Amino acid sequence: MTALSSLHIPRIARSGVLLMVLAVGLSAFGVGCGDGAERRSEAEGTEPLGLGKEVTVPIPAAVTTVVATGAEPRSLLRPDYPAGTVQRVTLCTAHRVEQQINEQPMHDFSAPALTIPMIAQTTAAGIDLTLGTVTSPDPTLAEALTNIGGSHAGFDLSELGAITALRLEPSPDTSTAARSALEQAFYQAVYRSIAFPDQPVGEGAVWTVRQEVTGGVVLDQITTATLTRREGDRLVIELKVTQTPKSPMWNLPNNAGALDIRDYVMQGAGTITVDLGLPLPVSGSITVGGHQAYRDPHSESMLQQTIDTQVSWTE
Template sequence: MLSSSHLPRFARSSVLLVVLAVGLSAFGVACSDDAEAPAATEGTEPLGIGKEVTVPISASAATLVEPGAEPREVLRPHFVVGTDQRVTLRTDHRIEQQINDQPRRDFSTPALTIPMTAETSSEGVDLVIGAVSTPDPLLNKALTAADGSHAGFDFSDDGAITALRLAPSPDTSNAARAALEQAFYQAVYRSIMFPDEPVGEGAVWTVHQEVTGGVTLDQVTTATLTERDGDRLTIQLNVTQTPKSAQWSLPNNAGTLDIEDYVMQGTGTITVDLGLPLPVAGSITVGGHQAYRDPRSASMLQQTITTQVSWAE
């Protein structure tokens, strides 16, 4: 079978569409913030089949910009082992894509609502997933087998997530596994860590993190501590993503596209409790648009993407 680089020029846009449909619909990770996770494409399986899989998360670094008002204190999570927390994670990921003058196509993944129980351990937090729901009736039915699945986060002392652990129930289908994995990856890369210096209300710090995938991104999250009530912190977030390369490597070794335009940014507010492992409230939305050109033909790919992650107790 000919690779896309050897196909006639008139056929390349159709090949690009097929390649991108695989990469986007299977895991929604082709570019932007969704380069955060490995793609579950044809011929591969989602993570966590038959056993728990631990996935390292790229390192992040916090830099203090403004210490804020007195009194100031070094902020650090202080989980007591065995602490229980019930939270609901909701994710909504929208992708629209157009190649040349073809009609726009929707590769969005269904929104998920994931209730879970978290219990802190000496290394992080262990999660038991409850009855996951989605507006998509077929996926909703598939997700019934995921009830009781396990997951978890490992944390550093400054609150950064260093690893994601996934262990779906054995009867969970590939489609349901992939949907859960995508949701947890989105949550991981919308989390926050704290600087080493003492801070008070009004403090501002930035968190730099490399997001790897077909397009390697430099993600910068600017955090502002808008309110503190004991251990409960309200933090305003502003996220920007910038490609570290001028090219995007397509899934399945299908070649590269030149990055013509790339804008991804977002804002939100979360509420965290230093004595609890997961956010207790809040939402953050990141979105934007990209344009890519096939250097071997006249094909142009344009995408509009929006991802929302929210938490509630």
């Protein structure tokens, strides 16, 4: 039986396997771990993290390369805040997914937008986050989010400001739907963050950040950063993002087979403002989107998608 035919293409909405794929695999943010050390299997991909306890998810290393050092004066860009520094900030995420199989009608599997106010407090290892009242325009999810206020999360950081681990600890009475939405929102934020270069730079400097994005399709992500303006510790950075699959095939969850990647275009851009004296961006927005096409090598069936993800920060 072929990969797509085993998913019963004419009744695709009832296929648990493909619904799992739509929920996490295609978004490329579905990676996770068990209790901080054990990686989740593909079959566990739809289960949210933090079921009653804090979990720590390692994030693949980010490698920076300076392309141009920029104008004088140049200096090392480093987070510079004492432990206990507090910042109030709001993270907003939106994730649109539309899918078509063969000539069937296009279906919308988008995740509802989230608005996550939080208080960030720095520690010796990174950033602790306490969530405020999380909201969504989707009525069902909004109701599920009512108990998530007061939940905790956090980032561990390298000396270059790269996120090396994501910590999640939703409150015990948070629903599964709310946990899943929160998890995906933070993955989007993690993979839209920026690491600083390892040598002195000035205005006009350009550097790249290469990072593996793990999920249903493992991606090589390259973010090109340009320091367009600096006023003291406040930096305005333009970002351009491209993603390329590291394999020509997509291995489906639950051993459901594999699809050939026939087309994959994911790219985006945005601008963020960061303050070296504060732990999180003070403002900015990044949008990454594109289209993808997958083919079942046995049946010639085609799966096509359009994806658009936006992450924004405000104080």
